[in-house]
Amino acid sequence: MKNANPLWKFFCSVTLTIVLLLSLAITSIIGTVIPQNESPDAYLHAYGAFRYQLLSALGIFDMYQSWWFQGLLLILTINIVVCSIDRLSGSWKLIFTRSPKIRPERFTNRSDARTLTDKRNAEELVSVYEPIVARRYGFCKVTRSKDGAVIYGEKGRLSRLGVYIVHLSVILLLIGGLAGSFFGFEGYVNIAEGEATDTIRIRNTGQIHRLDFQIRCDDFSLTLYETGAPKEYRSALTILEGGQAVKQKDIIVNDPLRYRGINIFQSSYGKLQPEKMPRPETAVAGPAEAYTLNFTSRASGMNYAVSAKVGVPVDIPEGLGKFVLMAYEAETAFRGMDVGASLKGILTPTEGEPVEVLLPLKFANFDKMRGGDVMIAVANQPQEKFTSPQPAEERYYTGLQVTNDPGVWLVYTGFILMLAGCFVAFYLSHQQVCIVIEQLRKNSRVTFAGTTNRNKLAMKNTTEKMFKAMTDS
Amino acid sequence: MSSSHFLSISTFVFALAAFFYLAALIFRKPRLTLPARWTVVAAVVATTAGLLLRWVESYQMGIGHAPLSNLYESLVFFAWTAGVMYLFVEFKYKNPLIGAFVTPIAFLAMAYASMSPNISDRIQPLVPALKSNWLIAHVATCFFGYAAFAIAFGMSIMYLIKARNPEKIEGIIGHIPKLDLLDELTHRMVLFGFLLLTGGIITGSVWANSAWGSYWSWDPKETWSLITWFVYATLLHARLMRGWEGKQIAYLSILGFAAVLFTYFGVNLLPGLHSYGKV
Ligand code: HEM
Numbered sequence: 001m002k003n004a005n006p007l008w009k010f011f012c013s014v015t016l017t018i019v020l021l022l023s024l025a026i027t028s029i030i031g032t033v034i035p036q037n038e039s040p041d042a043y044l045h046a047y048g049a050f051r052y053q054l055l056s057a058l059g060i061f062d063m064y065q066s067w068w069f070q071g072l073l074l075i076l077t078i079n080i081v082v083c084s085i086d087r088l089s090g091s092w093k094l095i096f097t098r099s100p101k102i103r104p105e106r107f108t109n110r111s112d113a114r115t116l117t118d119k120r121n122a123e124e125l126v127s128v129y130e131p132i133v134a135r136r137y138g139f140c141k142v143t144r145s146k147d148g149a150v151i152y153g154e155k156g157r158l159s160r161l162g163v164y165i166v167h168l169s170v171i172l173l174l175i176g177g178l179a180g181s182f183f184g185f186e187g188y189v190n191i192a193e194g195e196a197t198d199t200i201r202i203r204n205t206g207q208i209h210r211l212d213f214q215i216r217c218d219d220f221s222l223t224l225y226e227t228g229a230p231k232e233y234r235s236a237l238t239i240l241e242g243g244q245a246v247k248q249k250d251i252i253v254n255d256p257l258r259y260r261g262i263n264i265f266q267s268s269y270g271k272l273q274p275e276k277m278p279r280p281e282t283a284v285a286g287p288a289e290a291y292t293l294n295f296t297s298r299a300s301g302m303n304y305a306v307s308a309k310v311g312v313p314v315d316i317p318e319g320l321g322k323f324v325l326m327a328y329e330a331e332t333a334f335r336g337m338d339v340g341a342s343l344k345g346i347l348t349p350t351e352g353e354p355v356e357v358l359l360p361l362k363f364a365n366f367d368k369m370r371g372g373d374v375m376i377a378v379a380n381q382p383q384e385k386f387t388s389p390q391p392a393e394e395r396y397y398t399g400l401q402v403t404n405d406p407g408v409w410l411v412y413t414g415f416i417l418m419l420a421g422c423f424v425a426f427y428l429s430h431q432q433v434c435i436v437i438e439q440l441r442k443n444s445r446v447t448f449a450g451t452t453n454r455n456k457l458a459m460k461n462t463t464e465k466m467f468k469a470m471t472d473s
Numbered sequence: 474m475s476s477s478h479f480l481s482i483s484t485f486v487f488a489l490a491a492f493f494y495l496a497a498l499i500f501r502k503p504r505l506t507l508p509a510r511w512t513v514v515a516a517v518v519a520t521t522a523g524l525l526l527r528w529v530e531s532y533q534m535g536i537g538h539a540p541l542s543n544l545y546e547s548l549v550f551f552a553w554t555a556g557v558m559y560l561f562v563e564f565k566y567k568n569p570l571i572g573a574f575v576t577p578i579a580f581l582a583m584a585y586a587s588m589s590p591n592i593s594d595r596i597q598p599l600v601p602a603l604k605s606n607w608l609i610a611h612v613a614t615c616f617f618g619y620a621a622f623a624i625a626f627g628m629s630i631m632y633l634i635k636a637r638n639p640e641k642i643e644g645i646i647g648h649i650p651k652l653d654l655l656d657e658l659t660h661r662m663v664l665f666g667f668l669l670l671t672g673g674i675i676t677g678s679v680w681a682n683s684a685w686g687s688y689w690s691w692d693p694k695e696t697w698s699l700i701t702w703f704v705y706a707t708l709l710h711a712r713l714m715r716g717w718e719g720k721q722i723a724y725l726s727i728l729g730f731a732a733v734l735f736t737y738f739g740v741n742l743l744p745g746l747h748s749y750g751k752v
Contacts, residue, residue: 017710025703025732032693032740064691177689186687225536225598232601253601254684265686266601403686411688415675422671426664457657 011082020076027072031063037204039297041318062204065181077174080167088164095160102143102152106451107434112460113449114467122148122439125446128473129435132466137433148444151435159428160453165421169414176410184405185209191217192272192397196240200402201303206296208377211262211402214240218248220269220396233266235398261404268399287328291343292379295320305379313348320374321349323357334358339366343378429454433463435470446470476530477594479523480549484587486516487552487580494573498645506569510560513576517556520583524553527596536598541612545594548586550612554620555579562624566658568650574627607680614676615698618669619733622705625662626730628655629723636720656719659726660712667705674698694740701732 010016034055035042043061044052059066094100107113118125126142126149134140137153187200187209196216200209218236225231232252239247239259249257256265290309297304297318304317313324325345332342339360348354349372359378360366367376433450448467452459493509496502527540540546559575562568586592635649649655677695682688689695708725711717 014710014713018707018714021703021707021710025700025707028696028700028703031691032696036691227598229598230601231598232604254605256683256686263686265684267685401686405687408682408688412679415679418671419668419675422668426668 008082008086011078012086014083016079017076017083020072020079024072024076027063027069030060034060034063036064037062039318073174077171080170084164084167091160095157099141100139100152100154100157102141102150102434104150104152104434104436107432107449108436108447110449110451112463113447114463115445115447116471117440117443117445119443122437122444125149125437125444126151129437129446129470132469132473133433133435136462136466137431148437148439150437153433154431156428156430159424160430162421162424162426162428165417166425167421169416169418169421172410172414172417176407176414179407179410180405181407184403184407186401186403186405188267188399188401189215190270190397190399191215193217193220193395196238200400201296206303206375212241213246213259215264215400215402216240216245217398220398222269222396233269233398235266235269235400237264237400261406263403263405265401265403266398267401270397270399272395272397287330291325293323293325294377294379295323296375296377297373316374319350321347323347323376332358332360334360345376347372347374347376349373427455429459431459431462433466474526476523476527479519479526480583480594481587483516483519483523483552484580484583486512486519487556487576487583490516490572491576491580494570494576498570498573498648501643501645501648503569503648506572509572509576510563510569513556513560513572516579517553517560520549520553520556524549531596534596536596538599538603539609540596541609542599542603543593543597545586545592547612547616548582548592551616551619552579552582552586554616555582555623558617558620558624562658562662566654568654568658570648570650571624571628571631571658574630575624578623578627605680605684607676607683611673611676611680614669615673618666618673619737621662621666621669622726622730622733625659625666625726628659628662629726629730631655632659632719632723636723652719656722659722663705663708663726663729667702667709670698670702670705674702694736697732697736697740701729701736704729704732 038061040052040056043056047055055061059068063069120128122144126144129151130140130142133151133153137155139154139157141152143150143152185202187202189197189200191197194217196214198211198214200211201207202209216238218238220233220235222233223231234250234252236250237248237257238245239257247257247259251257251264251266253266256263258264290307292305292307293314295304295306295316297320306314306316308314308323308325310325310327313322316323323345325343327344328341329344330341332339332344339358340362342358342360345357345359346354347357355370355372357367357370357376359376361378429452431450431452433448436447438445438447448463448470450459450463450466490509490512493505493512497505497509524540524546527546528537531537531540541550555575556579559572559579562571587594631649632652632655635646635652635655638646639652641647650658674695677698678688681690704725708722708729711725712722
């Protein structure tokens with residue numbers, strides 16, 4: 001630690017690592033005991049108002065994304081980076097040198113050094129011992145002097161990089177995770193057989209996300225085991241771009257469809273009840289007696305479709321209040337901007353004043369701007385007001401998970417590096433051996449020792465074997 | 474004979490092995506460890522036969538899948554990995570008394586699997602989410618890791634018993650291997666377990682990503698495996714600090730194994746989605 005800066009020292013310390021790792025372990029427990037990302041209603045009910053406020057302020061209900069948990073991860077990252085730089089700068093020369101500096105006294109001073117005397121002279125002994133070292137050690141070097149010779153062998157120098165690879169992989173995982181949460185999304189959508197959509201909902205926030213292509217579910221089939229347990233869910237999907245089919249694939253659980261970086265997974269299914277079967281939909285139509293409204297709860301992210309007749313109040317799920325549609329207007333303006341045809345309605349929250357709500361038919365997300373507890377959108381209009389009754393056969397919808405994660409390749413690289421690095425760090429070692437031959441007047445004195453940075457037991461065996469080979473030859 | 478016959482026999486044989494080892498330890502009869510070792514071999518053979526047969530039977534029932542798909546099968550597999558790992562360790566380090574602390578764990582796993590009224594030993598069809606080649610990679614790596622941690626746990630217990638009176642040469646304590654050897658072996662086992670747990674978490678995430686599009690979703694089972702991983706990472710780093718040795722490492726290894734057990738059993742008591750392994 002050449003750098004005496006106290007901050008640097010603080011982030012260098014392994015004690016900090018231990019504190020951080022244990023804190024992460026302990027705090028992570030919270031999120032497994034308190035269910036995450038549920039609706040506030042559920043929490044209020046379970047914990048009461050005061051504790052709800054407190055826990056919510058601490059981010060406990062979404063704790064793995066909370067500032068303090070992310071902060072711990074950030075400090076851990078700094079800890080790893082600083083510690084690695086510090087140690088690598090110290091051992092860089094040792095690892096990447098072409099001609100390692102040989103200091104025989106490092107070996108001869110060891111308490112486990114072995115000695116023997118031999119009648120042969122130094123040159124003869126070198127020719128006998130060199131092969132013994134060279135056979136086991138990739139790097140073998142003999143230095144001769146007038147007092148004798150030194151045979152030095154070394155291997156596994158690069159294995160010292162193992163821990164750095166492990167630590168690098170941890171950083172890659174953290175960066176990959178961040179990249180995913182900033183630039184990716186995780187959404188879901190239910191599509192009835194025969195229908196297509198390009199809008200999905202983002203998990204946890206309930207926001208609507210529009211894809212640049214449409215997904216059509218051509219067919220959904222469910223196979224059961226004899227016991228009645230589900231065996232396979234299969235959806236035949238077609239990707240449409242500008243109305244053109246560009247890709248077709250049957251997906252099942254564990255075998256998704258990937259298109260332009262977006263992955264579409266089979267995640268659930270359901271049966272459509274005959275009366276709730278959506279009819280073929282188009283964009284905006286004229287005035288109607290009844291509309292299907294989508295209520296999205298901001299807190300739970302849940303989305304509810306409710307059919308509402310003009311002038312008849314409907315209850316909003318989750319106890320979020322009442323809503324009544326007042327009128328259809330073909331031309332409406334919002335803050336001086338022409339927004340086209342809209343519905344107007346009045347929202348009466350459970351607590352608070354009624355507000356007037358404008359729902360332009362062209363802009364599905366318009367009401368989000370209001371920032372209320374519930375977002376209201378008008379579902380697409382029935383093409384014909386009186387569709388003929390649907391055939392009575394069962395229809396399914398398929399539940400798809402739609403995700404995009406640009407960080408995944410970083411994470412996978414991190415996975416590979418972590419496994420490789422752990423293997424190297426745990427099972428390979430940097431071994432050095434040294435035979436020092438001193439030419440005396442009538443004979444030679446030989447000192448032999450070896451060192452390793454890990455797995456000392458195995459090294460002891462090796463040196464024992466080598467010493468035996470030396471005495472036998 | 475059917476697979477369940479083999480597996481009942483192996484439960485009994487594991488019990489016998491545990492009995493031999495404990496008797497060898499308690500009555501200071503090192504000679505007993507020889508039959509004990511062969512009993513473990515027999516138990517592993519019987520379990521192997523039982524698992525393979527169960528695999529075949531599942532194909533005969535038309536719902537063929539590797540016997541790694543529910544709590545019953547995973548407990549049996551755990552006992553199998555613990556037996557295999559233990560034999561390897563005994564072969565490599567020639568220290569039979571470790572068996573006194575490992576075979577009872579394997580026996581308890583088998584006994585719990587077959588006796589608990591909550592655990593069904595029927596061969597069940599795979600739910601769609603489990604139909605993946607990652608299932609085998611994931612379960613096998615995790616369970617070899619758990620077995621290594623179980624052995625490390627056994628050795629840590631021995632360490633703490635021995636550390637109370639390291640010089641004593643008679644009695645049970647006298648027969649326990651030396652402290653530095655136990656410490657070294659515990660560390661080896663933890664390294665192996667850590668590598669495999671890392672592999673288990675990684676195969677699990679890759680599988681999750683291929684099955685439902687996100688490699689990490691903080692569900693309680695995932696989170697607990699990460700907690701376990703943090704505890705063992707702490708242990709590895711604690712050895713680098715001065716003053717942390719022997720006993721502290723043994724305590725951390727016991728804590729780590731407690732986290733393993735919770736990941737395995739306790740999580741079912743928590744709210745969550747990782748329904749695989751639920752009773
Ligand atoms: C999740 C985070 C981390 C993981 C998974 C991790 C993993 C590892 C592993 C597997 C080893 C090898 C241990 C062994 O061979 O016994 C190691 C060694 C080490 N780690 Fe970490 N580590 C992490 C964080 C850190 C941090 C934050 C520091 C900062 C001080 C650090 C400092 C070290 C040091 C100094 C070594 C020893 C290197 C050597 O043996 O020369 N680690 N780490």
